[in-house]
Amino acid sequence: MIKINLLPFRAARRKENIRRQISIFMLSVILLLLVIGYLWWNNRSALSALKNEHIIKTAEFKVYEKTIKQIDRLKKKRKVIKNKLDIIKRLEKNKTGPVLLLEELSMAVPVNRLWLNSLSEKNGILTLNGTAMDNDTVALFMTNLENSEHIRSVDLKSAKLQFIKKQKLRGSQFILTCKTYSFKAKPKVKPKRKGRKRKR
Numbered sequence: 568m569i570k571i572n573l574l575p576f577r578a579a580r581r582k583e584n585i586r587r588q589i590s591i592f593m594l595s596v597i598l599l600l601l602v603i604g605y606l607w608w609n610n611r612s613a614l615s616a617l618k619n620e621h622i623i624k625t626a627e628f629k630v631y632e633k634t635i636k637q638i639d640r641l642k643k644k645r646k647v648i649k650n651k652l653d654i655i656k657r658l659e660k661n662k663t664g665p666v667l668l669l670e671e672l673s674m675a676v677p678v679n680r681l682w683l684n685s686l687s688e689k690n691g692i693l694t695l696n697g698t699a700m701d702n703d704t705v706a707l708f709m710t711n712l713e714n715s716e717h718i719r720s721v722d723l724k725s726a727k728l729q730f731i732k733k734q735k736l737r738g739s740q741f742i743l744t745c746k747t748y749s750f751k752a753k754p755k756v757k758p759k760r761k762g763r764k765r766k767r
Contacts, residue, residue, distance in 0.1 A: 668693075668717045668747060675711035680704045693718070693745040698738050702726060705741045712745060719746040 672695075676683065681704050683697040699705045705726055712721045724742040731738045 671715040671717055672712075675708060675715060677704050677707055677711075681708050688747065691747050693747050695743040695745065696741075697743075698731065698740055700736075700738055702728075702739050705739055705743075709743065712743070717748040719748075721745050 672683070672686070677699075681697060681699040683695060685696045687694050699708065705723070709721045709723065712718050722744045724744055726739050726741040728737060729740050730736075
């Protein structure tokens with residue numbers, strides 16, 4: 568019977584297996600290091616790009632911030648100028664309005680047939696007190712006033728025929744009220760509705 572010693576073969580096979588496992592392990596480690604290196608490089612490139620973008624955006628923001636501040640300053644100046652222009656327009660209106668109103672009154676008066684004794688204005692209501700030759704002249708005066716640009720409506724409060732001593736003739740003493748351009752009607756306040764109590 569022939570005996571074969573298999574110990575050297577098994578030892579060589581075991582060594583080969585160990586060498587193969589070590590090679591696979593080393594290759595796995597190298598591959599893992601390569602993957603880690605690639606990911607690190609990729610992340611570093613992305614981080615560098617983000618940093619550069621952040622620097623660019625910060626610079627752009629500073630430029631825009633200056634522009635926004637300039638726009639805000641211009642808006643404030645525009646508001647101040649607009650307020651001044653509104654004040655000027657209001658002053659011009661208040662200045663020219665009464666002048667034009669008096670001019671229209673003088674144009675509306677029938678010559679040598681009607682005389683104004685007094686006039687007063689409060690809250691856009693103009694009160695005229697005068698004397699006319701007759702009631703027809705008062706009616707003509709009212710029509711002329713209604714056709715004026717700065718007078719909205721004319722109401723006759725009273726008209727009395729009386730003897731005028733200075734002129735030694737009979738005339739009509741009248742009182743008129745007119746709504747002018749500066750009249751502002753008060754807003755109507757709606758009455759509050761009381762809720763009905765429900766019967767239980």
